[in-house]
Amino acid sequence: MFETTIVPRVSETDGVGHINNTTIPVWLEAGRNDLFKIFNPEDDFENWRMVIVKSCVEYESQIYFGKNVLIKCWIKRIGNASLELYEEIWQGDTRCITASTIYVNFNTAEQKSEPIPFSIKAILENHIFEGVEQ
Amino acid sequence: MFETTIVPRVSETDGVGHINNTTIPVWLEAGRNDLFKIFNPEDDFENWRMVIVKSCVEYESQIYFGKNVLIKCWIKRIGNASLELYEEIWQGDTRCITASTIYVNFNTAEQKSEPIPFSIKAILENHIFEGVEQ
Amino acid sequence: MFETTIVPRVSETDGVGHINNTTIPVWLEAGRNDLFKIFNPEDDFENWRMVIVKSCVEYESQIYFGKNVLIKCWIKRIGNASLELYEEIWQGDTRCITASTIYVNFNTAEQKSEPIPFSIKAILENHIFEGVEQ
Amino acid sequence: MFETTIVPRVSETDGVGHINNTTIPVWLEAGRNDLFKIFNPEDDFENWRMVIVKSCVEYESQIYFGKNVLIKCWIKRIGNASLELYEEIWQGDTRCITASTIYVNFNTAEQKSEPIPFSIKAILENHIFEGVEQ
Numbered sequence: 214m215f216e217t218t219i220v221p222r223v224s225e226t227d228g229v230g231h232i233n234n235t236t237i238p239v240w241l242e243a244g245r246n247d248l249f250k251i252f253n254p255e256d257d258f259e260n261w262r263m264v265i266v267k268s269c270v271e272y273e274s275q276i277y278f279g280k281n282v283l284i285k286c287w288i289k290r291i292g293n294a295s296l297e298l299y300e301e302i303w304q305g306d307t308r309c310i311t312a313s314t315i316y317v318n319f320n321t322a323e324q325k326s327e328p329i330p331f332s333i334k335a336i337l338e339n340h341i342f343e344g345v346e347q
Numbered sequence: 348m349f350e351t352t353i354v355p356r357v358s359e360t361d362g363v364g365h366i367n368n369t370t371i372p373v374w375l376e377a378g379r380n381d382l383f384k385i386f387n388p389e390d391d392f393e394n395w396r397m398v399i400v401k402s403c404v405e406y407e408s409q410i411y412f413g414k415n416v417l418i419k420c421w422i423k424r425i426g427n428a429s430l431e432l433y434e435e436i437w438q439g440d441t442r443c444i445t446a447s448t449i450y451v452n453f454n455t456a457e458q459k460s461e462p463i464p465f466s467i468k469a470i471l472e473n474h475i476f477e478g479v480e481q
Numbered sequence: 482m483f484e485t486t487i488v489p490r491v492s493e494t495d496g497v498g499h500i501n502n503t504t505i506p507v508w509l510e511a512g513r514n515d516l517f518k519i520f521n522p523e524d525d526f527e528n529w530r531m532v533i534v535k536s537c538v539e540y541e542s543q544i545y546f547g548k549n550v551l552i553k554c555w556i557k558r559i560g561n562a563s564l565e566l567y568e569e570i571w572q573g574d575t576r577c578i579t580a581s582t583i584y585v586n587f588n589t590a591e592q593k594s595e596p597i598p599f600s601i602k603a604i605l606e607n608h609i610f611e612g613v614e615q
Numbered sequence: 616m617f618e619t620t621i622v623p624r625v626s627e628t629d630g631v632g633h634i635n636n637t638t639i640p641v642w643l644e645a646g647r648n649d650l651f652k653i654f655n656p657e658d659d660f661e662n663w664r665m666v667i668v669k670s671c672v673e674y675e676s677q678i679y680f681g682k683n684v685l686i687k688c689w690i691k692r693i694g695n696a697s698l699e700l701y702e703e704i705w706q707g708d709t710r711c712i713t714a715s716t717i718y719v720n721f722n723t724a725e726q727k728s729e730p731i732p733f734s735i736k737a738i739l740e741n742h743i744f745e746g747v748e749q
Contacts, residue, residue: 223651
């Protein structure tokens with residue numbers, strides 16, 4: 214599991230008084246920095262690999278400014294060229310967000326997907342989700 | 348259908364050179380302004396109604412800076428207290444995004460969902476999606 | 482003058498109930514799209530030219546969701562390699578923002594500034610600010 | 616001095632390949648969370664106090680994805696109802712941003728500025744900038 218702590222920002226709230234829903238994908242992406250680095254150790258956009266294909270976010274509980282949140286990111290499924298993530302966002306003892314996200318290993322220069330190398334699959338296996346989604 | 352034209356911003360791109368995936372939920376929400384107004388004609392956050400419950404976004408094609416995009420938002424299903432949207436984002440002749448999003452009619456002051464009034468349901472019916480999702 | 486109409490987004494507000502201050506630089510940059518195109522007609526990031534050096538923003542009046550804003554962008558001064566802008570944001574009859582921003586004509590590949598070509602200076606002169614800043 | 620470490624996000628970069636200029640005010644505001652808490656210990660938007668009046672940002676050096684940045688925020692001047700900040704953003708050994716920002720102690724309910732209480736001034740004095748701006 215990849216864990217990332219996020220400090221909510223005033224600019225991430227909205228007029229309703231809570232964190233705006235569009236902030237959640239931003240935080241989820243921030244929680245994948247360590248995952249991106251496995252595919253691209255130099256953090257180099259010329260060789261960027263991970264391109265998002267689909268993301269489903271469930272908003273279970275409102276999130277507020279003033280209290281840190283924790284993002285948990287697991288690998289749910291490793292495909293040939295693609296990767297499915299399962300992610301949760303917690304604020305205190307409350308699970309506020311669950312998400313399922315699919316990325317593909319994309320060769321940006323050639324604009325086509327490519328198999329995920331076995332050396333990377335071996336690392337990803339250390340982050341497999343073994344729980345039960347609820 | 349609600350239609351909204353968006354002019355992509357430099358700040359909405361990322362280092363890979365295209366519009367960042369986290370921009371899409373921001374644009375989709377921008378494409379719901381007319382819908383929000385049906386529930387809340389004064390655009391008043393004290394009486395804000397529409398709270399997001401779930402959103403699934405499929406990224407079919409990359410979107411680039413320099414060319415306007417068109418957001419199409421239909422009502423897919425009207426429930427008792429909830430509402431399902433079907434949305435598409437087009438850039439030129441390319442459909443780049445499809446999304447399904449569920450909102451609930453939420454009473455923020457009392458922190459509970461409430462039935463959607465019939466007067467609002469009558470308006471929403473003019474925006475029903477009658478196509479076939481592909 | 483370059484004029485751009487912006488429709489405020491819910492995600493651009495904050496918990497205080499108005500447009501968050503960090504949204505303003507986003508809108509000002511959105512108001513420079515036509516200017517960027519003069520330097521880079523293809524909107525091509527490989528040949529991107531305009532790099533910001535300094536920006537001062539004065540927040541004169543709060544901006545709210547629910548009513549369009551108008552961005553006005555003038556050229557205040559054309560230097561050898563740099564350019565100073567004067568910008569205003571209006572909501573209805575209220576001037577809410579004034580800003581002064583300096584850009585440099587930057588060669589990203591060689592990482593150095595370059596003189597602004599005379600052909601571009603000739604176009605820029607059509608957008609000179611001739612008013613009096615107040 | 617208030618110090619805040621920020622982990623750059625992919626969504627905060629732009630097509631030019633660096634952190635977009637509009638991200639900087641977002642980070643600077645994030646670096647003021649501890650300051651906001653002095654005025655509003657409950658982080659409560661109903662009683663929000665600090666409203667921005669002016670901000671000047673100088674972009675000295677480009678900032679890149681993949682390496683943490685450090686925000687330093689000092690109090691430069693304490694006025695009757697207002698407050699001037701001096702802020703810097705560093706990435707490694709490079710100072711990338713300097714900024715001067717003025718806030719006012721604003722009573723949102725009554726929509727007018729109010730003197731900063733002496734009890735708060737006493738805390739602020741511990742964060743006074745004593746260096747020389749360069």
